[in-house]
Amino acid sequence: MASPPPFEENTVKLRFHGIAKGQCECDGCEDHEDRCEATFTYDERGTADDDGAWQADHIDPDDGNLVLNCRILCVPCHKHTPTYGQH
Numbered sequence: 001m002a003s004p005p006p007f008e009e010n011t012v013k014l015r016f017h018g019i020a021k022g023q024c025e026c027d028g029c030e031d032h033e034d035r036c037e038a039t040f041t042y043d044e045r046g047t048a049d050d051d052g053a054w055q056a057d058h059i060d061p062d063d064g065n066l067v068l069n070c071r072i073l074c075v076p077c078h079k080h081t082p083t084y085g086q087h
Ligand SMILES: [Zn+2]
Pocket: 024, 025, 026, 036, 037, 038, 073, 074, 075, 076, 077, 078
């Protein structure tokens, strides 16, 4: 499967501030059952090597780059998604 192009900065900002409100959007994974409690500032966006960083994830890798297909995840939660590393 081809990787989708990265989100526009504006899309990520909208999602981060308007919907995620600076909190990881994971509703449950191997690490926790309820909404993840990790919170961040926008500047903490980073890579998997950055401690405490967050990343923008494609909810459906085939569904384009709209705000609704973007979610904010902390790195540990992102690593638990089945598609991690593919997009
Ligand atoms: Zn999380």
